[in-house]
Amino acid sequence: MDEPHERTRDVSREALADVATQAARAGGDYLADEFRTGHVDAEYGADDVKAVADREAESRVLDVVRGAFPDHALHGEESGRVGESRYEWVVDPLDGTNNFASGLPAFATAVAVLDDGDPVVSAIYEPLPDTLYVAHDGVGATVNGQQLETGSDVALDNGTVSFVVGLPAIRDEELAKRAEAIESALGDHCKRVVETWSPCVDWGLVARGALEGIVCFYPDVYEQHAGELLAREAGVVSTSREGVYVGASDEKTHDDLLDAVGGVDGV
Known part of the structure; x- marks a missing residue:
């Protein structure tokens, strides 16, 4: 017999962060390979660009999430909202599509996990410099595994x-x-x-x-x-x-x- 509360069971922040990291890397690695080909299949609008790479990257991100948490809700920029759950994965597969399409090497894949509407884990991956940011609610943030603390000496x-x-x-x-x-x-x-x-x-x-x-x-x-x-x-x-x-x-x-x-x- 199925457990009635299976879809809302607790998941550790560490488990969420591990999957968020894998998902962001899956999207970002694909984007890096596509960017290096020098060819972009895209539709250009007055205020936005829609590239095939957006959809392909999102598909790779969501495949990782579904494989780990098939009952969690998904909210992708390209595919919209799917499912209902305490946990919701919000995905920007290609943040910086204009840059990507123009050949500017500044873009990222972003994944955030919401627990009852509040962000508790996020992963942002910039594939070209191979820079990974991970944040845990109440625990801190890291860049490439090193603890991160903001601060600037510039007025x-x-x-x-x-x-x-x-x-x-x-x-x-x-x-x-x-x-x-x-x-x-x-x-x-x-x-x-x-x-x-x-x-x-x-x-x-x-x-x-x-x-x-x-x-x-x-x-x-x-x-x-x-x-x-x-x-x-x-x-x-x-x-x-x-x-x-x-x-x-x-x-x-x-x-x-x-x-x-x-x-x-x-x-």
Whole structure:
């Protein structure tokens, strides 16, 4: 007789992290091989790129997850939501599709595990530099197995801040105007504002202290869950509210960025 609560049994964080790591590597390794061929099969839209590599990478990620936890729910950027469970796997198979399609070597595969809606494990894999970030809720974060702790000696006015604008904001005229205003306000507070089109690459840099901060405006959930957990477990100081996330390596930088964003009308 089947156990009535089989689908909601406890799974250790270590087991979840092991599978998340395997899944992220499966997607990322495929992407690296495809990138090196120099050929990209893609459809180009006004504000997005859809590559065959997105779907193929996601298929490889989900195969790993299904093989380990066939009863867990899945939420892939390409395939949508499938199943209902206490545990949900949120997957961005190719974070940085524009970069990938353009031949820019900055992209990643991101996997986050939610337990009753809260991110508890995430893995972000950048295949070209072979960089793996793993975060456990309440335990910490690592990069290539080494404990990770954010920190930057660069003052904000000499520093670099990542600005991430999600598709919901890009595709809404009013939100797009606010995004432009936020970018301008951030530019008044730091040396450089960057939009790399691969938020997870930026999340890793912020977690390592290589970027002084990150501001996300209506970000896409597929990379946000993984990135926020990584940042939090690395010690990034952050504020998250509807439509806006502000994170920085220290309190003062965080407060300055929050002030800049808060000064924009409607934010």
